[in-house]
Structure formats: C-alpha cells, structure tokens
Amino acid sequence: MADHHWDTIEYQTIPIKENLYVMIAEGGNLAVSIGEDGTFLIDDQFAPLTGKIVDKIKKMGGDSPRFLINTHWHYDHTGGNENLGKAGTIIVAQDNVRKRLSVDSRLTAFNADIPASPKQALPVITFGTDTSFHLNGETIQAFHVHHAHTDGDTVVHFKNANVIHTGDVWFNGFYPFIDVEHGGSLAGVIAATTTIIDMSDENTVIIPGHGPVGNKAALMEYRNMLRNVLTRLRELKAEGKTADEVVVVKPTKELDAIWGGGFLKPDQWVNIIYSGLEMPDK
Ligand SMILES: [Zn+2]
Numbered sequence: 299m300a301d302h303h304w305d306t307i308e309y310q311t312i313p314i315k316e317n318l319y320v321m322i323a324e325g326g327n328l329a330v331s332i333g334e335d336g337t338f339l340i341d342d343q344f345a346p347l348t349g350k351i352v353d354k355i356k357k358m359g360g361d362s363p364r365f366l367i368n369t370h371w372h373y374d375h376t377g378g379n380e381n382l383g384k385a386g387t388i389i390v391a392q393d394n395v396r397k398r399l400s401v402d403s404r405l406t407a408f409n410a411d412i413p414a415s416p417k418q419a420l421p422v423i424t425f426g427t428d429t430s431f432h433l434n435g436e437t438i439q440a441f442h443v444h445h446a447h448t449d450g451d452t453v454v455h456f457k458n459a460n461v462i463h464t465g466d467v468w469f470n471g472f473y474p475f476i477d478v479e480h481g482g483s484l485a486g487v488i489a490a491t492t493t494i495i496d497m498s499d500e501n502t503v504i505i506p507g508h509g510p511v512g513n514k515a516a517l518m519e520y521r522n523m524l525r526n527v528l529t530r531l532r533e534l535k536a537e538g539k540t541a542d543e544v545v546v547v548k549p550t551k552e553l554d555a556i557w558g559g560g561f562l563k564p565d566q567w568v569n570i571i572y573s574g575l576e577m578p579d580k
Contacts, residue, residue: 326466328340331436332434335433342377392442398448425442439455470506484574495521
C-alpha cells in the first residue's frame with residue numbers, strides 16, 4: 299500500500315439515527331455513536347486514516363473515541379487500532395480477534411502477509427459470546443457469530459435505535475470474501491445472516507461491512523443467494539470434484555450478473571469458498 303494516495307481520501311458521513319452515523323471511505327464501513335457519555339466507534343479502517351476519522355467525528359460534535367469495537371481482525375477494519383490505542387481509546391473485540399492480531403498471519407486470497415500487531419493495537423477487553431455498552435442513551439449489544447466471515451466476528455446491535463452493524467458477515471450487493479483460512483465458512487455466514495434477519499423488522503437499518511447501508515429485505519436476498527450457492531457447491535463436492543474442476547463448471551453463472559461485480563471475481567470467489575466447504579453432518 300506504499301503508493302496509496304491516502305491524502306486524497308474523503309469520508310462520506312451518513313446520518314442513520316440521532317447521534318448515530320456511518321462513515322464510508324476505504325475499507326470496512328465505520329459506525330459511530332456520539333453523545334454525552336463519549337464516542338463509540340465500530341472499526342477503524344487503515345492507520346493513515348485515523349486523523350481524518352477523528353477530525354470528522356469532532357466536526358460532528360464528538361471526541362476522540364472512548365471505545366472502539368473491532369468486528370473482526372482484518373486489516374481493513376483494525377488498521378487504526380495502534381493509533382487509537384495510543385491515544386487512550388479502549389479497544390474491545392471477541393477473544394479470537396486478539397488472538398489473531400497477536401500473531402503473524404497470511405491471507406492467501408490476497409497474497410498478503412500480516413505481521414503481528416504491536417501491543418497498543420490489541421483489544422484490551424475481550425469477550426466470548428457477547429457484551430453490552432450502556433452509553434448515549436443506548437444499549438449497544440455486541441455478540442459473536444460463530445465461524446462466519448472469520449472465527450472472531452461480532453455483530454453490533456443498537457437496540458433503541460433499531461440499527462445493526464453486521465461486520466463482514468454482509469457484503470451488500472456482491473459476493474463476500476469469506477476467510478476460510480481463519481475459521482470462516484459459507485454455512486456460518488448463512489447462519490449469522492439468519493440470526494440478524496430474525497432480529498430485524500422492516501424498519502431496522504442494517505449496516506454491512508462493505509457496500510451501501512441496507513435493510514432486512516436486502517439482507518434476505520443475499521442470504522438466499524448464498525443458500526443457493528451452498529446447495530450447488532455441496533452437490534459438486536458430493537460428486538468428488540476438486541476446486542479447479544468446480545471453477546470450470548461455473549456453478550454461479552446465473553448469479554454472476556447481479557452479484558459478481560465486487561472485488562472478488564466469480565471464479566476466485568468460488569475457489570475460495572469451495573476450498574473451505576464443509577459438508578453437513580450425516
Ligand atoms: Zn473482513
């Protein structure tokens with residue numbers, strides 16, 4: 299990322315509810331709650347953007363974040379951790395996020411080697427299944443969904459505002475990266491989206507990890523697409539096909555016009571999720 303033009307990046311802020319905003323630039327979508335009890339931030343994209351994030355929050359009436367929650371360990375969601383940790387932000391995440399950030403990792407799909415994070419970048423409060431924040435007139439429940447996009451995903455539910463941030467369980471409008479090397483699975487993403495759908499009504503604002511802010515109907519379309527793909531890939535697995543053979547078959551070809559326009563090309567996506575495919579228990 300040495301040649302990246304970080305200076306030219308501008309944050310787009312989208313008001314969601316009173317004192318609750320989405321911030322979109324590059325990397326995972328941020329959400330921020332601003333209020334008398336302090337600023338609560340979800341994810342922090344990349345280290346060179348921390349100054350811009352904090353400036354924008356201050357322009358909206360907030361402060362340097364009191365709390366940060368990481369929805370998972372990926373570098374486009376945790377890149378600002380070290381800056382914020384040094385500035386005094388309390389970083390919170392599921393147990394496995396701290397474990398992943400503490401060691402060197404490799405993301406083969408992106409040919410990326412990720413060094414272990416320094417101490418200041420690590421979550422200082424971790425939880426297994428869930429935790430709640432009581433801030434700014436809100437109950438913010440953060441809960442773990444198992445083996446979904448990674449092995450450490452958190453979904454964040456602003457209960458009073460009726461707003462949910464899904465982390466990378468949801469890529470709104472396109473095929474999702476699923477980190478099968480680090481505990482993610484297609485079946486787990488489907489289960490996690492179903493959990494979120496079941497918690498939602500037609501007024502729920504659902505913030506995806508990537509893509510535009512959406513709602514229950516859009517999340518259901520995505521979940522149903524993933525279910526179709528899972529069924530098809532399991533049939534191919536039952537026939538004993540290798541990942542290379544499956545890619546040739548183009549098992550998603552009827553879906554690609556709608557869902558294939560993201561950063562993963564259909565062949566690459568099929569290859570990744572098929573490599574991590576688990577068959578249902580007999
Ligand atoms: Zn991710």
